[in-house]
Amino acid sequence: MECTIERYDRSHIGTLRELVSHASLRDEFRWLAAPGGLEDHFTDPYSGPELRRIARVDGAPVGFGFAFILPSGPSAWAMVRIGILEAFRRRGLGSRLLAESVAALEPSKATRGLGELDLSAWTPNPAVEGFAARHGFRPVRTFWKMVRPRAAAGPPAPAWPAGIEVRTYDGSERALREWNEAYNAAFAEHWHFVPAELEH
Numbered sequence: 001m002e003c004t005i006e007r008y009d010r011s012h013i014g015t016l017r018e019l020v021s022h023a024s025l026r027d028e029f030r031w032l033a034a035p036g037g038l039e040d041h042f043t044d045p046y047s048g049p050e051l052r053r054i055a056r057v058d059g060a061p062v063g064f065g066f067a068f069i070l071p072s073g074p075s076a077w078a079m080v081r082i083g084i085l086e087a088f089r090r091r092g093l094g095s096r097l098l099a100e101s102v103a104a105l106e107p108s109k110a111t112r113g114l115g116e117l118d119l120s121a122w123t124p125n126p127a128v129e130g131f132a133a134r135h136g137f138r139p140v141r142t143f144w145k146m147v148r149p150r151a152a153a154g155p156p157a158p159a160w161p162a163g164i165e166v167r168t169y170d171g172s173e174r175a176l177r178e179w180n181e182a183y184n185a186a187f188a189e190h191w192h193f194v195p196a197e198l199e200h
Helices: 010-021 037-041 093-111 126-134 173-187
Strands: 003-007 052-057 060-072 075-084 114-119
Touching (some): 003 093, 010 052, 052 093, 060 093, 075 093, 093 114
Parallel strands (some): 075 114
Antiparallel strands (some): 003 052, 052 060
16 A cells, blocks of 8 residues: 655645545535635635645545644644545554644744644544544634524514614625624634634
């Protein structure tokens, strides 16, 4: 079995689409598998080709990893995501992708003040939890996913407080600016908040 790790770029989009759509990765990477998800991935201002890797076994793609470097507070922090097809797990491929991601992030310690490395995954995910623990990571943040049964009559009409004006987001420069301001205000005290910029 020959295992190789190489950088990936936009020319690998078809291969990545197959990987993120695979039954063993689909739930973890649903946002990349969604229409336009991979296209957005390649334009992300916080990631770049030097932070993206694909794993192959005997030439066939079996996994991938990528990192983001995000500004937040006094120093930047990095987040790594890794996906390996279930049939190829527990062979060291995830560890190799993580090691390559850490090595690719090394120059950013000095140039961008990188002060923290996070490994990210949706939980519960026992496979990822075990992998993360073996590499010295521990849980630091829990997000709640709220689900509400769909009512036959639809959701109730909202009762807005006096003075609230509701407008449809129309894609205009004004709407984009207002959305950006609302986003930044709403998440300013959120864990690892990354301020949104209009250019992004």
